[in-house]
Amino acid sequence: MANQFERFIKRKNYLIFVDSDGCAMDTMERKHTLCFGPSLVAEWELEHRRDMILSRWNEINLYSTTRGINRFEGLAMILREISESGYEIPGLDDLLQWISSGKVLNNRTLQVEIDKTDSICLKKALYWSKEVNRQVALLQKEDRHPFEHVQHALARAHRYADVAVISNAPLEIVLEEWDMYGLLEHTDIVLAEDCGSKEYCIGQLLEMGYPCDHVLLCGDAYDDLCAAERNGVFFYPMLARHENECWIEFACDGLEHLRSGTYAGAYQQEKIELFLNSLSK
Ligand SMILES: [Mg+2]
Structure with missing residues (x-):
C-alpha cells in the first residue's frame, strides 16, 4: 500500500486530485x-x-x-x-x-x-x-471514455500542479481506462482502492509539503467533498449530467482561482452549494 506514496516525488507547488469514475471518466x-x-x-x-x-x-x-x-x-x-x-x-x-x-x-x-x-x-x-x-x-x-475537455483541463493543470488520480475502483481498471485515452501522461500518481480511503490518501500527499490552499480535489461524490474538507483542501464538484460544462469552467475559472489565491470564500462556497443541491437527499 505504501509503495505509491514512497515513490511519489513532489515537483510542483500545487497539487490537484482527480477522481476517476463519474468525474474524469464518463463511466x-x-x-x-x-x-x-x-x-x-x-x-x-x-x-x-x-x-x-x-x-x-x-x-x-x-x-x-x-x-x-x-x-x-x-x-x-x-x-x-x-x-x-x-x-x-x-x-x-x-x-x-x-x-x-x-x-x-x-x-x-x-x-x-x-x-x-x-x-x-x-x-x-x-x-x-x-x-x-x-x-x-x-x-x-467507447463505453469507457473520459468526459469532453478532461484532457485539455488536465494538461493545463499539469503545467503548474502535480496531478493525482484518486479512486475507489481497482487499480488495474483505473490504469487501463486512463491509459486508453492518453490521460496518464498528465498525471503523477494513481491512488486506487488498494491505497486506502481518499481522506487517507490526501493526507499522505499533504505530508510532502503542499500548503493546504494549494491543494484541490475534483470529484463527483459527497464522499469526495468530505475527504477534501477533512483535510482542509479545496473541492471542485463535477455535477452529474453537467460534467462537460464543469470541466470547461474548471480549466479556466477553477484553475485561475486556485493560482491567484481566490478559491477560498465566495467561489468555494458557491461550488459546494451547487453540488449539494444537485444531489437528492
Ligand atoms: Mg466518482
Missing part, C-alpha cells in the same frame, strides 16, 4: 446499469423484483449523497434493505460486520475475511465483485 451510468446492478440481481436470485432493485441500486450509487460509495458499502446497504423487506439474505451479518470493521474494503481483504469465516454472504459478495470486474472489462472502449 458511472454504464458500469452501474450494465454491470453492478444486473450482477447483483443474478447473484442473489432477485429476478422477481429486478426493476425495483435496479432502480434502488442506481439511486444509491448515482443519484444521491452516497454516489461514488465503495462497492461493498453499496452492496451492504441494499442487501440490508432487501433483508428488512422480508427476503432472507443468508450470512448478511458477516458482510455488515466486515463493512463496519474500518478495514480497507476490496477483493483481496474480502478473501482474507472469507478464509477466516467461510461466510456464504462474503463468498457471494466476492463472486459478485469479480463478476462486475469481468463485465466492466468487457465494456466497449
Whole structure:
C-alpha cells in the first residue's frame, strides 16, 4: 500500500486530485446499469423484483449523497434493505460486520475475511465483485471514455500542479481506462482502492509539503467533498449530467482561482452549494 506514496516525488507547488469514475471518466451510468446492478440481481436470485432493485441500486450509487460509495458499502446497504423487506439474505451479518470493521474494503481483504469465516454472504459478495470486474472489462472502449475537455483541463493543470488520480475502483481498471485515452501522461500518481480511503490518501500527499490552499480535489461524490474538507483542501464538484460544462469552467475559472489565491470564500462556497443541491437527499 505504501509503495505509491514512497515513490511519489513532489515537483510542483500545487497539487490537484482527480477522481476517476463519474468525474474524469464518463463511466458511472454504464458500469452501474450494465454491470453492478444486473450482477447483483443474478447473484442473489432477485429476478422477481429486478426493476425495483435496479432502480434502488442506481439511486444509491448515482443519484444521491452516497454516489461514488465503495462497492461493498453499496452492496451492504441494499442487501440490508432487501433483508428488512422480508427476503432472507443468508450470512448478511458477516458482510455488515466486515463493512463496519474500518478495514480497507476490496477483493483481496474480502478473501482474507472469507478464509477466516467461510461466510456464504462474503463468498457471494466476492463472486459478485469479480463478476462486475469481468463485465466492466468487457465494456466497449467507447463505453469507457473520459468526459469532453478532461484532457485539455488536465494538461493545463499539469503545467503548474502535480496531478493525482484518486479512486475507489481497482487499480488495474483505473490504469487501463486512463491509459486508453492518453490521460496518464498528465498525471503523477494513481491512488486506487488498494491505497486506502481518499481522506487517507490526501493526507499522505499533504505530508510532502503542499500548503493546504494549494491543494484541490475534483470529484463527483459527497464522499469526495468530505475527504477534501477533512483535510482542509479545496473541492471542485463535477455535477452529474453537467460534467462537460464543469470541466470547461474548471480549466479556466477553477484553475485561475486556485493560482491567484481566490478559491477560498465566495467561489468555494458557491461550488459546494451547487453540488449539494444537485444531489437528492
Ligand atoms: Mg466518482
